[in-house]
Amino acid sequence: MARYLERGASWTALAYGPGFALLGFLAELFTGTTHAVAWVIVGLGLAAITAPWVYARRRFLTVQVTDDALWQGRERVPLQDIAEVTDVGAPTGARVLGGGWTTPNKYEALPIRLTDDTVVLAWAKDVEALRTALRDARTA
Template identity: 75%
Template sequence: MSEARYLEPGAKWSALLYGPLFAVLGYLAELLTSTTHTVAWVLVGLGLATITAPWIHARRRFLTVKVTDTDLWAGRESLPLKEISETSDVGAPTGARVLGGGWGTPRKYDELPIRLTDGTVVVAWAKDVRALRAALERT
């Protein structure tokens, strides 16, 4: 497997800790009162972690952007770098195909129109478009 020149994971696994941390804070807040519900807070922490895990997995699968020495990965779609002819000053025509298989650029991501060697334009996306463009232009 090629080394990544650019990697933007859709989510980090550390987000799994948010639910249990919330539960610990809730338990500590209850310690200030006379009653604590230890089992309930354990269940809350486990429940929040359980529903967060598929969310993280889905974001990592569908929103990860990666550039290796050979390919640009946008979500589950791969585009060979040898098919990219231009990344600067490319306008995105209406109806240009968005990489990754979605109907449009994911929310909170910026667009990077890319001209392919066959003349078509596709739209890549990333949170840091400048870094993505630099990684694509590096040979």
């Protein structure tokens, strides 16, 4: 069961390209000349280049807290390995969960102390909700 889930992107982003193409086609209807095939190709092309972006963001930027683990992208940290999530200072050079060098853009860092006394940086758009979910999952 997911106690906290933050997707990196939504699949609805795939509809933006075809929606743009539809608007372009409708605008052409008012000018008298329409290029329906061209607008279909544009819509499909935009959707095709958006799909890998959405897939990558969902794979590498999804944050999830389950009953037994914290998932940061593809990295899994068992909850029993987490010692503390509040009042933890982030030392310089702390490892970022998920495999990146830094926290992703538009995400905030949450320092977490592990049971081996190392500090790692978790990240989320809503750090307080992540902290609460981790605290609740550890005590349950």
